[in-house]
Amino acid sequence: MLASPVEPAIPVDAPANLFAQVRNRTCVLAAPLSAEDAMVQSMADASPAKWHLAHTTWFLERFVLAPRPGHVPFAPQWDRLLNSYYHSAGPMHARPQRGHLSRPSLDEVLAYRHAVDACVQARLDAGDLDDTARRNLLLALQHEQQHQELLLTDIKHAFWCNPLRPAYREDLPVPAPAEAPPLQxxxxxxxxxxxxxxxxxxxxxxxxxxxxxxxxxxxxxxxxxxxxxxxxxxxxxxxxxxxxxxxxxxxxxxxxxxxxxxxxxxxxxxxxxxxxxxxxxxxxxxxxxxxxxxxxxxxxxxxxxxxxxxxxxxxxxxxxxxxxxxxxxxxxxxxxxxxxxxxxxxxxxxxxxxxxxxxxxxxxxxxxxxxxxxxxxxxxxxxxxxxxxxxxxxxxxxxxxxxxxxxxxxxxxxxxxxxxxxxxxx
Structure with a gap:
């Protein structure tokens, strides 16, 4: 039988060094999208950009902030909408139907992000996260980076499904012509x-x-x-x-x-x-x-x-x-x-x-x-x-x-x- 691994504490500054960077990066990636773009779900395997923005925030609140006694949820009525597949966290909205959710609005989702971010940042500044909370914060940031990639792949598919074939960003650079080296x-x-x-x-x-x-x-x-x-x-x-x-x-x-x-x-x-x-x-x-x-x-x-x-x-x-x-x-x-x-x-x-x-x-x-x-x-x-x-x-x-x-x-x-x-x- 394998011995249980010893779990050292997460360095206090580890989550703080990544938190603002990762959270801001998601908003930067979503910035070229209109509210209409952010609601589109082009297939069952994809999710709307608005849902990615909201779900990553729900994950942060659920696993970093909520375990602390006395935490008051910011939007408990959204739990069912933003839970992906965590049965231990309660019921969830069907994945193929996320594009049906015109509410909460994009502005409300962004306000939700701001409120949760401010709470996490305050606890970081006060040194008020224990080992479990810091561990879960690092996990939440890695989880959000996964959703940053999904946001891009999902909107690419959505725009391809549009007969207009719009660009996510017109200003993306076109790499200079090059030759692939011979395969060895x-x-x-x-x-x-x-x-x-x-x-x-x-x-x-x-x-x-x-x-x-x-x-x-x-x-x-x-x-x-x-x-x-x-x-x-x-x-x-x-x-x-x-x-x-x-x-x-x-x-x-x-x-x-x-x-x-x-x-x-x-x-x-x-x-x-x-x-x-x-x-x-x-x-x-x-x-x-x-x-x-x-x-x-x-x-x-x-x-x-x-x-x-x-x-x-x-x-x-x-x-x-x-x-x-x-x-x-x-x-x-x-x-x-x-x-x-x-x-x-x-x-x-x-x-x-x-x-x-x-x-x-x-x-x-x-x-x-x-x-x-x-x-x-x-x-x-x-x-x-x-x-x-x-x-x-x-x-x-x-x-x-x-x-x-x-x-x-x-x-x-x-x-x-x-x-x-x-x-x-x-």
Missing amino acids: WIGVEETLAWIGAPAWPGADGFAYDNESPRHRVVVPAHALASRPVSNAEYRAFVEDGGYRQPLLWLSDGWATVQAEGWTRPLYWDEDLEHAHTLGGHRRLDPAAPVCHLAHYEADAYARWAGARLPTESEWEHAAQGVAGAGNFADDGVLEPVAAPAGAAGAPVQLFGDVWEWTSSAYGAYPGYRPWTGGIGEYNGKFMVGQWVLRGGSCATARGHARASYRNFFPPAARWQFAGVRLARDC
Whole structure:
């Protein structure tokens, strides 16, 4: 039986250093949106921007402020509307119907944010947060960074559904033309590797409970592609009839292709030369990593290319010790850019630009223990029917991604900035 980890106290200044920055960043991302934009929900898997603004505030109040005796809720009548999936916190409004909520208004949501922020800041200034509250505040800020990315991906899908194809921001920069470096194969010998993160809180910084415990795995001999697959390379798959060849696809993937009529990546035009972006309708950059692929598409492409998807252990082993250099949301491009040349024998773009699908089903590590209390519903109960992605994207906050980070989505999900890096057996 594993011993219970010792949980050191969170440094007093750790949440304060991030609080204003993260909370302000969400409002900056939402600023280009009108009240009408902020209410749109284009599909059941997405949420309105207004809901993201409100839910992250509800999470902050519920798990940081509310546990303190005597706390008076700011808007208890909204609890049902803003709860996502925390059954321990009470009932919730159906996720596919969040776009029906014209009330509370956007102005009321922003006022709610301001009131909760002022209360949290006052408690930070007074040093009036205990270890549990500081821990939950750090979790709330990491949670909000996840919703910042969802705000961007959800509004991109909503604007793509609009026949006008409006831009989220007209002033987003267009990267200068560049060529993707030749794809190389980096050989890795069989090794015994440490995977995962220590249980949090700990000395090594924040990690979700699904990243722990740290454990050893056998990483077999394999080769990893030096960079993600580019738009030009994926276009060759499309032009070769990849979406018409059932032998390339997993059974459920082929059924989805037929049912949904997939013929190319989400947001690509029929000419395979243009695509919808957060900056509006643009010419497709052939050198940039292909994105908005489902796991089914990534897997089919890998099979067409005579390769496979990496396991999450192979990916994490390659990413350990690699600096988080890449194109993140903070860079203001909000689209993947062409890979840099990099050093010989070293992978590039492991972090940023596109999430990378792995061949690993999302499940528990040996000895996994979910967090206690309501926050224990955060990750563990989704360990079924999902696949792991690694590395972060151009919509991820810089510093949010790390080698042990385990993102997960159903295999048919396409609206996230997800791409593919190949691997093959040696």
